[in-house]
Amino acid sequence: MGTLIVIEGVDGAGKNTLARRLVSAWERDDIEVVRVGFPRYDQSVHADLAAEALRGEHGDTAGSVHAMALLFALDRRDAARDIRKMLSRNDIVLLDRYVASNAAYTAARLEQSADGEAVEWIKALEFDRFGVPVPDVQILLDVPVELAAERAASREVADTSRIRDVYERDGSLQSRTSAVYGQLASANWVSPWRIVQADVDPDRLAADVFNQPPDAGKVTT
Numbered sequence: 001m002g003t004l005i006v007i008e009g010v011d012g013a014g015k016n017t018l019a020r021r022l023v024s025a026w027e028r029d030d031i032e033v034v035r036v037g038f039p040r041y042d043q044s045v046h047a048d049l050a051a052e053a054l055r056g057e058h059g060d061t062a063g064s065v066h067a068m069a070l071l072f073a074l075d076r077r078d079a080a081r082d083i084r085k086m087l088s089r090n091d092i093v094l095l096d097r098y099v100a101s102n103a104a105y106t107a108a109r110l111e112q113s114a115d116g117e118a119v120e121w122i123k124a125l126e127f128d129r130f131g132v133p134v135p136d137v138q139i140l141l142d143v144p145v146e147l148a149a150e151r152a153a154s155r156e157v158a159d160t161s162r163i164r165d166v167y168e169r170d171g172s173l174q175s176r177t178s179a180v181y182g183q184l185a186s187a188n189w190v191s192p193w194r195i196v197q198a199d200v201d202p203d204r205l206a207a208d209v210f211n212q213p214p215d216a217g218k219v220t221t
């Protein structure tokens with residue numbers, strides 16, 4: 001059975017970039033790894049509806065915190081069987097965003113902290129009711145929100161298909177989301193977390209998370 005590893009962080013933190021670098025490091029060592037990004041755009045109708053809502057379509061859908069969270073959760077529910085299959089065939093399944101994204105953004109939108117009702121609701125919905133696989137380790141890419149916002153803005157200039165959505169344009173939401181992520185990681189929500197900074201060495205992190213059980217809340221630089 002493979003190891004389920006998740007990368008989390010605010011928009012523009014560099015999760016996708018870090019995920020690619022981790023995969024390269026593992027593949028150099030002949031470790032069988034598969035990477036999946038959530039939301040699964042172009043594969044899941046729920047993911048596509050969520051993206052469209054964040055760009056102003058579908059009436060007041062984006063205004064409903066719970067409707068948005070349900071769309072993201074349904075995407076994962078539909079993916080659960082495939083993730084289990086991938087885990088049975090690979091050493092590592094690496095996820096770019098997972099259930100903690102829903103917990104952090106939903107709580108942040110409702111101005112709650114990680115010990116509030118929203119996080120408990122997401123946990124009950126996704127893990128207990130939908131039965132999505134529980135991660136073995138969750139990595140929080142904890143970069144300053146200002147840096148993440150700069151990166152998201154630069155990416156928008158360089159790539160017109162990556163126009164920032166309503167969450168990405170909301171600096172206050174990003175700050176609150178970052179705070180909830182910090183609380184989830186400190187509490188080792190659902191499974192052990194590692195906190196890494198913007199200057200994390202992907203090769204070292206790849207070796208660390210594959211070879212060692214993570215220390216609770218440990219900061220890797």
Ligand SMILES: Nc1ncnc2c1ncn2[C@@H]1O[C@H](COP(=O)(O)OP(=O)(O)OP(=O)(O)O)[C@@H](O)[C@H]1O
Pocket residue numbers: 009010011012013014015016017018151152154155198
């Ligand atoms: N370590 C880094 N140094 C410099 N630039 C970086 C680094 N990591 C990512 N970037 C740049 O920052 C931008 C955002 O990175 P990336 O797409 O990996 O973030 P993300 O966290 O996956 O974003 P989102 O959640 O919004 O999809 C990209 O333009 C990327 O090239």
Ligand SMILES: Cc1cn([C@H]2C[C@H](O)[C@@H](COP(=O)(O)O)O2)c(=O)[nH]c1=O
Pocket residue numbers: 011038039069072073097098099101102103105106167168
């Ligand atoms: C998976 C997931 C995502 N979100 C939020 C996080 C982002 O602001 C948007 C879209 O994700 P992307 O990484 O920018 O493509 O949606 C969320 O609230 N809940 C989730 O489960």
